[in-house]
Amino acid sequence: xxxxxxxxxxxxxxxxxxxxxxxxxxxxxxxxxxxxxxxxxxxxxxxxxxxxxxxxxxxxxxxxxxxxxxxxxxxxxxxxxxxxxxxxxxxxxxxxxxxxxxxxxxxxxxxxxxxxxxxxxxxxxxxxxxxxxxxxxxxxxxxxxxxxxxxxxxxxxxxxxxxxxxxxxxxxxxxxxxxxxxxxxxxxxxxxxxxxxxxxxxxxxxxxxxxxxxxxxxxxxxxxxxxxxxxxxxxxxxxxxxxxxxxxxxxxxxxxxxxxxxxxxxxxxxxxxx
Ligand SMILES: Nc1ncnc2c1ncn2[C@@H]1O[C@H](COP(=O)(O)OP(=O)(O)OP(=O)(O)O)[C@@H](O)[C@H]1O
Ligand SMILES: [Mg+2]
Numbered sequence: 001x002x003x004x005x006x007x008x009x010x011x012x013x014x015x016x017x018x019x020x021x022x023x024x025x026x027x028x029x030x031x032x033x034x035x036x037x038x039x040x041x042x043x044x045x046x047x048x049x050x051x052x053x054x055x056x057x058x059x060x061x062x063x064x065x066x067x068x069x070x071x072x073x074x075x076x077x078x079x080x081x082x083x084x085x086x087x088x089x090x091x092x093x094x095x096x097x098x099x100x101x102x103x104x105x106x107x108x109x110x111x112x113x114x115x116x117x118x119x120x121x122x123x124x125x126x127x128x129x130x131x132x133x134x135x136x137x138x139x140x141x142x143x144x145x146x147x148x149x150x151x152x153x154x155x156x157x158x159x160x161x162x163x164x165x166x167x168x169x170x171x172x173x174x175x176x177x178x179x180x181x182x183x184x185x186x187x188x189x190x191x192x193x194x195x196x197x198x199x200x201x202x203x204x205x206x207x208x209x210x211x212x213x214x215x216x217x218x219x220x221x222x223x224x225x226x227x228x229x230x231x232x233x234x235x236x237x238x239x240x241x242x243x244x245x246x247x248x249x250x251x252x253x254x255x256x257x258x259x260x261x262x263x264x265x266x267x268x269x270x271x272x273x274x
Pocket of ligand 1: 026027031049050051052053055056057058094
């Protein structure tokens with residue numbers, strides 16, 4: 001079976017995201033090379049990699065903010081900035097915790113921005129939309145802070161408000177770049193569980209960058225190790241141990257057994273434990 005054409009109940013599904021031979025340069029240096037990736041609807045995919053390995057660059061290129069030097073990206077079969085994709089893609093940035101204290105809006109106002117799009121910008125919010133906003137605030141545990149100004153929140157609380165904004169939207173594909181920064185371990189685990197639940201119950205697709213390898217590994221179904229290019233792509237339980245990871249960098253060989261229907265690509269000189 002082709003990875004790209006999963007047969008589900010006789011219906012052929014195209015991947016939500018398809019990246020082929022992607023190369024991205026920044027300031028004249030190639031920071032991503034030959035990235036190939038496909039994500040299917042309903043997947044929760046974690047991306048890990050060292051500082052400066054190109055994780056944010058990949059997210060920003062998927063969003064169409066950065067241009068590729070070579071290769072192709074398709075989201076729902078269209079180019080990233082396509083009109084057809086408006087409102088379908090949600091994004092929580094690495095800098096959400098740094099939202100300027102000069103912006104005088106409350107948590108509820110920020111989350112409400114999630115339900116605003118080009119089509120409904122000048123309309124009154126419907127009851128359903130207002131409920132979506134309250135539900136999202138509750139999901140991230142900020143009910144008591146709903147009317148509080150963002151400038152009064154801690155970094156982790158601002159981060160949660162930014163996540164709530166993405167949850168309140170109708171986006172089907174949500175990209176999160178380090179959404180757990182500044183959030184303590186317990187809140188982090190709760191948030192990850194919540195995202196997982198959200199992904200399952202609402203049939204959303206999540207692509208999330210995180211430094212917290214152990215936390216993301218427990219939640220994401222599929223893990224990607226990125227360092228200029230993809231060195232591992234497979235089920236989370238097949239993700240190499242940290243010691244092996246050290247050996248992963250810059251080494252070849254593609255291990256192509258199927259595990260849980262996902263083909264892990266392991267570029268390593270270390271044999272995988274079965
Ligand atoms: N605005 C920029 N202009 C030029 N080069 C940049 C810019 N931002 C990042 N880079 C370079 O691109 C490479 C990839 O950066 P990127 O931010 O994608 O890494 P990252 O994996 O997200 O790192 P981190 O874990 O620190 O967030 C790095 O070498 C970085 O120095
Ligand atoms: Mg980054």
